[in-house]
Amino acid sequence: MSAPACQLYLITPPVLEDLEAFAAVLERALDAGPVAALQIRLKPADDTMITAAVQRLAPLAQQRGVAVILNDRPDLAAALGCDGVHVGQGDAPVASARRLMGPSAMIGVTCHDSRHLGMEAAEAGADYVAFGAFYPTATKATEHRPEPDILTIWQETMVIPSVAIGGITVDNAAPLVRAGADFLAVSHGVWGFADGAEAAVRAFSAVCSAGG
Helix, strand or coil: CCCCCCEEEEECCCCCCCCCHHHHHHHHHHHHHCCEEEEECCCCCCCHHHHHHHHHHHHHHHCCCCCEECCCCHHHHHHHCCCCEEEECCCCCCHHHHHHHCCCCCEEEECCCCHHHHHHHHHHCCEEEEEEECCCCCCCCCCCCCCCCCHHHHEEECCCCEEECCCCCCCCCCHHHHCCCCCCEEEEHHCCCCCCCHHHHHHHHHHHCCCC
């Protein structure tokens, strides 16, 4: 059975006060439905905290065929055996991340509401671009608010996939799936879901499978 056109891309909460407790929640969430990737994004956190989180969480994802992406830090991502890295406009450029991580690593780039930034990232060798925030979010400060049609135009004109991010919930995901997002990047919409993370993954899977 082929994967749906849009897939779920999980992002950890920015703070993990109890790593073991979260690991248990993550396992159940990953077993509840298809997940394409897990981004480990901890802010603020020092290298020791990030290392501990990757060493505990990455095997849980990779054993299930879920790619592990580290936020911001290609040096740590390479050292810790992550599958890829996600960089923002103020982080390491794609070429630098590629040198550190090698040709097979997955490199994603935040492109806000700009197709121009997306095309620059694609030309630099990025494996995916992320647009957002599409909806208000408390997970991180945002100032860009793209319209869903940026996803449609991107899908029609570019080859590398797009990730929709920012305030995405089960209730508001469908328009982004219909617009052409290849991945939905979700944090609080899963971990803060009223019925639990497992139920959230199942619900997102249903939205993705229905094509919005």
